[in-house]
Amino acid sequence: MADLTLYTATTGLKAQQLSLDVLSNDLSNVKTPGYKTSFIAFADLAYIEKTRASNSAEENNVFPMNIQIGTGVRPVAISRVATQGAVEETNMPLHIAIDGKGFFPVLNEVSGQEYYTRSGLFTLDSDGRIVTSDGHVLQPEITISDTVDSIVINKYGAVFEVFDNVEVEIGQIELAKFINEDGLQNIGNNLFSETTASGVPIVEEPGTADMGFLMQNYLEASNVDSLDTMLNLVSTQRTYEQLLKVISTYNDLLQKLNNSYGS
Known part of the structure; x- marks a missing residue:
């Protein structure tokens, strides 16, 4: 589970880093004639299945819901928003x-x-x-x-x-x-x-x-909305910081667990 936690958080960090790269490029081109702002599409990665919801009453154990753990996120496309610029x-x-x-x-x-x-x-x-x-x-x-x-x-x-x-x-x-x-x-x-x-x-x-x-x-003119882009930039930065906190928190828990076994 340790590897899964760190791996999942790392995929999130990479995704937010990509978002920062794209948003900063949009802001850099706010005055570029004909420039079109970018939109990033993400998809979740494969899930680890702990328990599968039963689909037959004949099964010995009937589970009403799945128990699945996600493994992170990946970018699937960076599209240009083709709306007309001013x-x-x-x-x-x-x-x-x-x-x-x-x-x-x-x-x-x-x-x-x-x-x-x-x-x-x-x-x-x-x-x-x-x-x-x-x-x-x-x-x-x-x-x-x-x-x-x-x-x-x-x-x-x-x-x-x-x-x-x-x-x-x-x-x-x-x-x-x-x-x-x-x-x-x-x-x-x-x-x-x-x-x-x-x-x-x-x-x-x-x-x-x-x-x-x-x-x-x-x-x-460029169709970049500088205010909206700045808000997205701040949101992305906060998400990045929160993912770093996940990794830091896990390391703290792991350290406490090691200390408890060593005492």
Whole structure:
């Protein structure tokens, strides 16, 4: 039983440590455009059966209830909470918010890898192409003239250059979504990559297939609720301390038991 007590408490400590790691990451990204807060799912471990409830009146001993001892907890998933973040006005023409479920497809030209992002924090590279802050090229590629007066992007993703108050359409922004968003691989830098679990991307124009609409001059803020996250952080810390107390209490009892046998 000694080993079971310590093992069970240790699984709890590891679970709370994971919670602290996830919560601290959420708080760190409270100002990251397009960031989605995380949700951890746990499951209890196998039970040790001391007495099984009888399921037949013919059994010699009829027990009305089971006596089972749990052996702890394990994490089973860390999911992203995909609720829409607040949309904040920036008045920057290449800042684009998605009001919906879609992702911007972008290409890392060095590796040839396509990624997906919720962050619409775009700029232009030296060739006038619309790129992320890390230089990943928006797909399909759109190039802006260096003589343009202004850029207009409508909610359906059509991109226009404006010359002398005349709009000329030069490209179309497309969005991607996935059957299983939680299956995406988080790369960092606001980027995700496709996996077998996520399924292949479904690519459509904004305004179709639940992709959502675009909002030029805006950015989607993180959906992290800093107050709620802080409350969860305090609760997790207290649970961690209580589990440490379980281990300390057991060690004290074990020491007293050893002393009683030794006297």
